[in-house]
Structure formats: structure tokens, C-alpha cells
Amino acid sequence: MTAPTDHKRAAARTLISVDAMGGDQGPAAVVAGCLISAKANPDISFILHGSEAELKALVSKHPILDNRTTIRNAVGVVTMEDKPSQVVRTGKDTSMWSAIESVRTGEAAVAVSCGNTGALMALSMIRLRKLPGVNRPAIAVLYPSSNKQGFNVMLDVGADIKADADDLLRFALMGMSYARNGLDVARPRIGLLNVGTEEHKGRIELKEAHDLIRDHAREAAFDFVGFVEGGDISGNKADVIVTDGFTGNIAIKTGEGTASLIGTRLREAFKYSLLSRLASVLAYTSLMRLRLKIDPRRVNGGVFLGLNGTVVKSHGSADATGISAAIKLAAQLSQNGFNDKLAARVAAALPSEEQAPE
Amino acid sequence: MTAPTDHKRAAARTLISVDAMGGDQGPAAVVAGCLISAKANPDISFILHGSEAELKALVSKHPILDNRTTIRNAVGVVTMEDKPSQVVRTGKDTSMWSAIESVRTGEAAVAVSCGNTGALMALSMIRLRKLPGVNRPAIAVLYPSSNKQGFNVMLDVGADIKADADDLLRFALMGMSYARNGLDVARPRIGLLNVGTEEHKGRIELKEAHDLIRDHAREAAFDFVGFVEGGDISGNKADVIVTDGFTGNIAIKTGEGTASLIGTRLREAFKYSLLSRLASVLAYTSLMRLRLKIDPRRVNGGVFLGLNGTVVKSHGSADATGISAAIKLAAQLSQNGFNDKLAARVAAALPSEEQAPE
Numbered sequence: 001m002t003a004p005t006d007h008k009r010a011a012a013r014t015l016i017s018v019d020a021m022g023g024d025q026g027p028a029a030v031v032a033g034c035l036i037s038a039k040a041n042p043d044i045s046f047i048l049h050g051s052e053a054e055l056k057a058l059v060s061k062h063p064i065l066d067n068r069t070t071i072r073n074a075v076g077v078v079t080m081e082d083k084p085s086q087v088v089r090t091g092k093d094t095s096m097w098s099a100i101e102s103v104r105t106g107e108a109a110v111a112v113s114c115g116n117t118g119a120l121m122a123l124s125m126i127r128l129r130k131l132p133g134v135n136r137p138a139i140a141v142l143y144p145s146s147n148k149q150g151f152n153v154m155l156d157v158g159a160d161i162k163a164d165a166d167d168l169l170r171f172a173l174m175g176m177s178y179a180r181n182g183l184d185v186a187r188p189r190i191g192l193l194n195v196g197t198e199e200h201k202g203r204i205e206l207k208e209a210h211d212l213i214r215d216h217a218r219e220a221a222f223d224f225v226g227f228v229e230g231g232d233i234s235g236n237k238a239d240v241i242v243t244d245g246f247t248g249n250i251a252i253k254t255g256e257g258t259a260s261l262i263g264t265r266l267r268e269a270f271k272y273s274l275l276s277r278l279a280s281v282l283a284y285t286s287l288m289r290l291r292l293k294i295d296p297r298r299v300n301g302g303v304f305l306g307l308n309g310t311v312v313k314s315h316g317s318a319d320a321t322g323i324s325a326a327i328k329l330a331a332q333l334s335q336n337g338f339n340d341k342l343a344a345r346v347a348a349a350l351p352s353e354e355q356a357p358e
Numbered sequence: 359m360t361a362p363t364d365h366k367r368a369a370a371r372t373l374i375s376v377d378a379m380g381g382d383q384g385p386a387a388v389v390a391g392c393l394i395s396a397k398a399n400p401d402i403s404f405i406l407h408g409s410e411a412e413l414k415a416l417v418s419k420h421p422i423l424d425n426r427t428t429i430r431n432a433v434g435v436v437t438m439e440d441k442p443s444q445v446v447r448t449g450k451d452t453s454m455w456s457a458i459e460s461v462r463t464g465e466a467a468v469a470v471s472c473g474n475t476g477a478l479m480a481l482s483m484i485r486l487r488k489l490p491g492v493n494r495p496a497i498a499v500l501y502p503s504s505n506k507q508g509f510n511v512m513l514d515v516g517a518d519i520k521a522d523a524d525d526l527l528r529f530a531l532m533g534m535s536y537a538r539n540g541l542d543v544a545r546p547r548i549g550l551l552n553v554g555t556e557e558h559k560g561r562i563e564l565k566e567a568h569d570l571i572r573d574h575a576r577e578a579a580f581d582f583v584g585f586v587e588g589g590d591i592s593g594n595k596a597d598v599i600v601t602d603g604f605t606g607n608i609a610i611k612t613g614e615g616t617a618s619l620i621g622t623r624l625r626e627a628f629k630y631s632l633l634s635r636l637a638s639v640l641a642y643t644s645l646m647r648l649r650l651k652i653d654p655r656r657v658n659g660g661v662f663l664g665l666n667g668t669v670v671k672s673h674g675s676a677d678a679t680g681i682s683a684a685i686k687l688a689a690q691l692s693q694n695g696f697n698d699k700l701a702a703r704v705a706a707a708l709p710s711e712e713q714a715p716e
Contacts, residue, residue: 146619161560195604195607229607229608231611232615234612245553246553246560247608250601251588252588253588253589255612255616257591258502262617269645276643286627287627290627
């Protein structure tokens with residue numbers, strides 16, 4: 001493992017590296033998000049990467065932010081259309097590259113970006129490199145659920161399209177670490193996504209992974225609940241849902257699409273008649289309360305796991321609230337020394353012949 | 359193909375073979391569902407399979423149903439806990455077996471059951487056998503969507519956990535036939551589920567399937583929209599979503615779970631205060647209107663495709679409304695001569711050396 005002491009120093013300061021240029025709403029929304037976070041949390045400070053002139057103008061208006069922000073000039077911007085392979089080759093001048101560089105050097109423990117996911121993953125992989133014992137990094141998201149904390153951790157949701165049994169075990173360990181450090185679940189319940197809960201169901205690699213994860217539960221202090229089904233992603237059977245990136249990506253997009261269809265139909269239903277319009281006025285606060293609970297802006301932040309450093313990916317369309325939620329998550333992970341703990345956890349699960357010498 | 363003339367005769371009569379014993383709510387709910395359908399549609403008649411004494415008592419109360427119903431005595435009942443392999447070996451006396459037998463003999467073109475899905479699939483496979491050219495049968499469901507007809511056809515959602523490129527082509531053709539005959543979409547748009555819409559994305563078999571399906575679009579008169587994502591299952595980009603049974607099963611259960619979580623949260627939000635309770639009273643009709651549009655009872659009926667005969671699987675928990683919806687779908691498919699058309703469509707897509715002699 002590279003330079004854990006550097007990571008720890010950064011964690012103590014809670015310095016967050018922020019790509020200020022990547023999102024659809026431009027640097028003003030990113031700075032507004034940082035401002036919300038700066039007001040809410042006196043312990044965090046920022047490195048903002050992007051156009052120095054633009055960022056200076058935005059930050060200098062707010063002394064509470066200005067005092068705690070370092071601006072690092074980067075003239076290039078990764079767009080949503082840029083190909084990951086191209087960004088890796090020619091993106092050295094971009095704010096995204098620069099934001100990851102601050103994690104690579106150990107200056108910050110966590111980077112936040114709302115830019116192009118593919119490019120961010122490719123850059124993170126190449127610049128930060130995989131942790132020892134990790135073959136496939138994963139993207140983890142928080143999915144609204146009926147459990148106590150209101151969210152399940154789900155991974156992988158699209159870093160890669162495949163995962164073998166060993167990868168799925170690593171995902172379980174990384175997801176457990178994330179649930180513990182990001183959601184404060186002391187003893188996470190881990191479930192392996194399948195088409196049925198009986199042990200004989202599903203693909204070969206899932207049966208292998210089932211036994212591997214089960215055998216690590218005791219040492220790693222989690223509860224393995226075995227196979228879970230699609231309905232359990234939003235349920236209360238597990239706190240961590242483990243799956244390959246193909247299945248996970250399709251599942252979360254199906255869930256998002258379904259939620260969005262219900263939202264549309266709900267609005268239509270309330271527009272139907274005069275009485276329903278009146279009801280919608282009275283129901284307004286109730287509907288807002290519902291929205292707060294399942295608002296994607298508040299559960300913002302897919303997290304890249306399995307690298308030397310943590311990268312929080314915010315939605316491309318994130319506004320100030322969304323960006324602030326991603327920063328809050330990044331700060332919590334940084335303060336908990338999350339990535340070092342995760343690295344230790346994954347390393348401990350390696351077969352002994354693979355373990356790096358002390 | 360076996361006895362198309364028999365199938366056609368059955369289709370003309372629109373005789374529906376109904377497993378009356380399989381559902382959670384017992385034969386009373388099934389008979390109540392048949393009664394709703396009998397009142398709504400004078401062209402259909404029924405064979406009810408199950409306990410003769412029980413069914414006679416239930417049916418004889420309603421002359422409109424009694425006149426059009428044949429009761430076929432079957433003393434055994436397949437429970438939700440029964441293993442498919444066991445039902446296949448020892449289930450000859452069950453109402454489920456008997457219901458499928460009526461399709462096998464050509465007496466009815468379609469069977470309806472709300473029993474154990476695994477057992478129903480296994481029995482259907484073994485008794486009805488696969489259509490020429492079909493390697494893997496598929497289960498297709500209607501998924502609420504924002505397109506004109508309000509539903510997409512999605513398949514496979516769990517008949518098998520795998521599908522190669524050839525299977526996915528057959529699914530596309532079968533799904534197209536279903537959209538045309540079950541949803542009245544003259545020229546269905548077909549999408550292949552993947553983690554991104556770019557042609558280079560996803561697994562090898564998906565890229566192969568992409569080209570295979572594209573190459574059959576013209577002859578089979580559908581529009582191929584290429585790769586679609588999880589969010590498009592409830593969207594308006596395609597009318598038929600093609601995927602393997604593992605991915606499809608997890609996707610629909612994720613969608614159902616998410617919809618159910620939103621429903622719970624919505625009810626909580628409306629119970630929060632006096633004002634929100636009042637709003638919920640006023641909003642009642644709006645919410646009911648919403649429910650009608652996305653009510654799973656009204657989109658009831660997964661359909662087994664790729665066999666010599668069609669089997670409509672209703673939810674295990676289906677009530678009279680749900681069962682009636684499944685019967686309506688079965689009647690429409692039967693009246694359209696659906697299974698013969700599907701068989702012809704799949705046979706036409708066979709490589710010439712595999713085609714059976716005329």
C-alpha cells in the first residue's frame with residue numbers, strides 16, 4: 001500500500017478535492033454546494049480545481065468559503081461527450097485530472113466530481129491504481145430502502161460489466177466498509193443479488209461467491225443474509241447488496257425510471273380535476289416530505305471503491321444541494337479514515353500467498 | 359409443429375383452460391374472476407380444473423358462468439412450496455397438470471394459472487414442448503411505461519437464467535408477436551437491454567444479438583431501436599425490451615420493490631399531520647386514478663412463450679380483478695391465433711438448414 005501516513009494526515013484536515021467544472025450546471029452550482037457545506041461543517045476545507053478566474057470571482061464573494069479554499073488552476077474541461085480513453089491520453093490539463101491528482105499525492109483523501117462517469121472512472125483507475133487484492137474496482141450507490149438508515153449500499157453499479165466469485169467477495173468487503181463508515185451501520189447485513197433465495201438458484205459464480213462471502217462473515221464481523229432478490233434492493237433484508245456491474249447498473253436505472261414514471265403519473269393524477277388540483281395544494285407539504293425522503297439529490301454520490309483513494313461521483317445534473325450532499329459524504333469518509341480501513345479489510349481477506357509482505 | 363388445425367378450432371371457440379386451485383386466494387377468487395370475464399365478454403367459455411364438488415358449488419350460483427363452463431375434476435393441488443421437479447414426476451392428478459393438458463390436446467389454445475411459477479413452467483415445458491427453433495422459452499410481462507399503450511413487453515423475466523445471441527433473437531421475435539397480438543402494436547419498436555446505448559458497450563453476446571436482431575427487423579416488420587437502458591423499461595423508446603432471464607427477473611423485481619417503497623412513503627407522508635390527512639381525503643380519487651394506471655392487478659399475466667400453446671401465469675396473490683385481467687389477455691391471444699403466428703414467425707427466422715420440411 002502506498003503512503004498510508006499521507007492519507008491519514010489528509011484525513012485529519014478533512015481537505016476535499018473538488019472538480020469544479022465537470023457538472024451540467026457549471027462552476028456556480030459547485031461553488032454554491034461548497035458554500036452550503038462550509039456553513040454546515042467547520043472542519044472541512046477545499047481545493048477547487050478549474051478556471052482560476054471564474055472560481056476566484058465565485059468564491060471571493062463568500063468569506064466563510066474563501067478562507068478555507070485553495071484554487072488550483074486547470075484550463076481544460078472534460079465534457080459529457082468525451083471518450084474516457086481520450087481523456088486518459090490528453091486530459092492532463094483538465095479540472096477532473098487535477099482533482100484526482102490531489103488524491104494521488106495524498107494531499108486530499110477524497111475527490112468529488114459531477115463530471116463524465118466513464119472518464120472519471122478511467123482516470124481514477126489509471127492515476128490512483130487499484131488497491132492490493134482488488135481485481136475490479138466498483139461503483140457503490142446508496143439506494144432508498146425501508147431499513148433503519150433509509151438506504152442500502154449497492155455495488156457494483158457499473159464500473160465493470162463482469163465479476164467473478166472473488167470479485168464479488170471483494171465487493172462484499174468494500175460495501176461493508178462503506179456501510180460502516182459512510183452510513184454508520186456497525187454490523188452490516190450483506191446480501192448477494194440473485195433470481196431467488198434458495199441456495200441452488202442462479203449462476204455458478206454466484207453459488208461460489210455465496211460460500212466465499214459466508215466464510216468471511218465471522219472474521220470481518222458482518223452478517224451474511226445469503227441470496228436476496230431485486231425487491232430487496234429497496235427492502236429491509238440487507239444493508240449491502242452485492243452484484244456485478246451489469247446487473248447492478250440495469251437494476252438502479254430500472255428503479256430510477258420506475259420512480260420517475262410514478263412521479264409523472266402522480267402529477268397527472270393531481271392535475272385531473274378542480275378537486276384534485278385543490279387536493280394537490282393541500283397535499284403539497286406531504287408530497288415535499290416524501291420527496292425529501294427519496295430525493296436523489298440527497299442521496300447523491302456514487303463512490304468508486306477499491307482504489308488508492310476515494311472518489312465520489314455526483315450526478316451530472318447535481319445542483320448545490322446535490323453537490324453539498326456529495327461533499328458531506330466525502331468528508332465523513334475522509335474523517336473516518338475510510339480508505340485505509342477498506343484497504344486493510346480487503347488485504348486481510350487475501351489468500352495468504354497473495355498477501356504483500358509487511 | 360403439432361396439429362395447427364386443432365389450435366385454430368380452439369381459437370375460434372375461445373375456450374380458456376383455467377387452473378382453479380393454484381392461487382393464494384383459493385378457487386372462490388378464481389371463479390369470481392371468471393364471472394367478471396364472462397359478463398364482460400360473451401365470446402369466451404371456460405374449462406375449470408380442480409375439485410369438482412367445490413367448483414360446482416361456486417359456479418352453479420351464476421347461470422351466466424354455469425352455461426359456459428365445463429368442470430374437469432382434479433383432486434391434487436400444486437402448492438407454492440412444491441418443487442418443480444417433483445410436480446413433474448408426481449403431479450399428474452393436479453389441477454395445474456390438467457389445465458395444461460387441455461392445451462396440449464388442442465382443446466383450448468391458452469391456459470391460465472395463478473399457481474407456483476416454477477412448477478407451471480416446468481410442466482408447460484415438459485407437456486407442451488418447445489416450438490421448433492426455440493431453444494429457451496421465455497416469460498414475458500407487461501411493464502408500466504410512458505408509451506402510447508401504457509405498457510412495454512419485457513422478456514425473459516425468469517424462465518431461464520441465461521440467453522445467448524440466438525435466444526435473444528427468438529425473444530425479440532416472440533416479444534414482437536406478443537406486442538402485436540396482445541397489445542395491438544402494429545409495428546413494435548424492439549430494444550435490447552444493456553448498460554449503455556453505444557454499440558461498443560456490454561457483453562459479447564449482446565453485440566452479436568444486436569446485429570442479429572437488426573438483420574431481421576425488415577423481414578419481420580419491426581423497428582429495432584438498438585440498445586436500451588434500465589430506465590427505458592418504463593420509458594417510451596421501445597415497446598419490447600429484450601433481455602436474459604437473470605437480468606430481466608432482477609429488473610422487474612427491483613421496479614416492483616421501488617414502486618412499493620414509494621407507495622409506503624406516500625401513505626406515510628399523507629398520515630403526517632391533520633392537514634395532510636385532509637389532503638389525502640381530497641386526493642383520494644386522484645390517487646385511485648393513479649393506482650388504476652399502475653395497478654399490478656390490471657397488468658396481470660406473465661406469458662410463457664415459445665411452447666406449443668400459450669400459458670398465462672397470473673400472480674399467486676391475484677384476486678378476482680387480477681384473474682379476470684389474465685383471462686382477458688388469454689382470450690385476446692387465443693382469438694388472434696397468437697401461438698400459430700408466433701410459431702410461424704420463429705420458424706421463418708431459422709437458418710434454412712434447420713427449417714423443418716414443409
